[in-house]
Amino acid sequence: MSEQIKPIQFSAETMDLVQRIIKRYPEGRQKSALLPILHIAQAEFDGWLSTPVMDYVASILSIKPIEVYEVASFYTMFNLEPVGKCLIEVCQTGPCWLRGADDIVEHFEKKLNIKVGETTADGMFTLKTVECLGSCGTAPMLQCGSDYYENLTTEKVDTLIEKLRSSNQRSTYMKSNMQEI
């Protein structure tokens, strides 16, 4: 783990957003804020939800930790284990497969020298296959953070890998933590 260990606490600014989200629901229904806050927590704490992070979210919402664990483990967007800086999620369902998704996955495996489900040794990329992302008209496609990359070709994949490598940013479903969600 080369990254510094951050204290598990939202910044004042993030906390302010979290409080505003909680107000969207009726009194006593603050648990409704769980999914939005888990997205924020995942973006804030290195792209995955560790047990201490989930416990922290539970304390903010005054719910039991198990209520957070059972939710976090149900939804595929929440990572319960560390992932590479860039999580590459290639869609593999029918419509994308019809337009060559297999070739895209194969190309990634070759270029990154890893198999689906693995992370590169430098911790830069994790390769995953996912199910339909609602982009079948521009297949094949992938998601990396909040960005969709569509009408993929192997050349486009090469360019993307270069781009991600040189920007060296952690991909997150949220562009900036402080935006509304």
Place this chain on the structure above:
Amino acid sequence: MARLLEHINVPGINTFDVYRKHGGYKSVEKALKTMTPDEVTEEVKKSGLRGRGGAGFPAGMKWSFLDRKSDKPRYLVCNADESEPGTFKDRYLMEKIPHVLIEGMITSSYALGAKTSYIYVRGEYMYIIRILEKAIEEARANGFLGKNILGTDYSLELYVQPGGGAYICGEETALLESLEGKRGNPRLKPPFPAVAGLYASPTVVNNVETISAVCSIVNESGDEYAKIGVGKSTGTKLISASGHINKPGVYEIELGLPVEEFIYSDQYCGGIWKGRKLKAVVAGGSSVPILPAELILKTAKGEPRLMSYESLSDGGFATGTMLGSGGFIVMDETACIVRNLWTFTRFYHHESCGQCSPCREGTGWMEKVLHRIEHGHGHMEDIDLLVDVAKKIEGNTICPLGDAAAWPVASAIRHFREEFEYHVKYPEKVKNPKHFELEPFRSEKVLAGV
């Protein structure tokens, strides 16, 4: 003709000002200032509008079931979970013209007496969530949301809620569970959401496109809207076209358009790519039965098949299918039906919430068996085994995901059994994952010249 996408090509139509200049938010003015909530509901009933999320249930009827006597708050929840493979129309609409949904939400919330409404968007569409939030802010700044909208005594708060990547949360009761911050496990019905939905309060759940269509209905009247389309399939429908066609994309069609025209006309799909022949179509998202070319272009009676709820389901499941969500997936002659089906079954297995054993176990078995057939390790008995498992899932589960997983399997074997048999008989020919792309499958009857 176009209703939802009429101004799609106007630059800046995603902003409030441009949208407003092109007649946007008129339905809010009309409804709030000149109509009672019940009058709005009445227009929606008259329009014949049917739910665009997949089931096709009449929207006006659903609205009239809402328990208006309860002293609990009422909610309108928009279903923007859009995860049915082959479906991407809601995303297109929200991305290009977000205000049509916001306008529809305000007018519909007024009709239902909702003071707080939510739009539940699948988590992967995070950038769409930003677009909607910006649109909501603009609407609020212009007096269309918040306290005393347009100076009337109607007030509304509208929020966007992200999902977490779970297809099952498109099922309306799972969606409500998820919105309450829980796992997306569908609820047993009754009670229906109209009586006990979000926070056990009366709730209406409608699809993005259904709610957006309310704008035109209020503007031009339910009777006028009902003139578009054919029979009980009124209005226009967004179709997401994908697969082996020249022009994949989202098209707004008048219900009743011939399927053949939709596939081959340059205005729509533009024909099959690479000059190949049409093999099969999944017409309404991955859940609906697949049909071979002959049956999608013409019904079993030989009549032209139309893009409408009735015509697509003509012949029942023996020879027909469903309009579903309008996810129109086209396969050319080189596509392997078994492999496509395997991807769908893998999807349902992955997405089963796990509450009912027929669905949780059955989808897993089907995936496993299909995997071995597709990879050249299948047995002849496997084909009937699949049919049997599908039959045992169908109708025996809490929610329709079980049926949605069973129908594609049953229909693929019904119409393409020879292709499954070919996989078992010639394992060496299907070892290459691109087997049919290399050499289109020809049934033995065709090869024998029969």
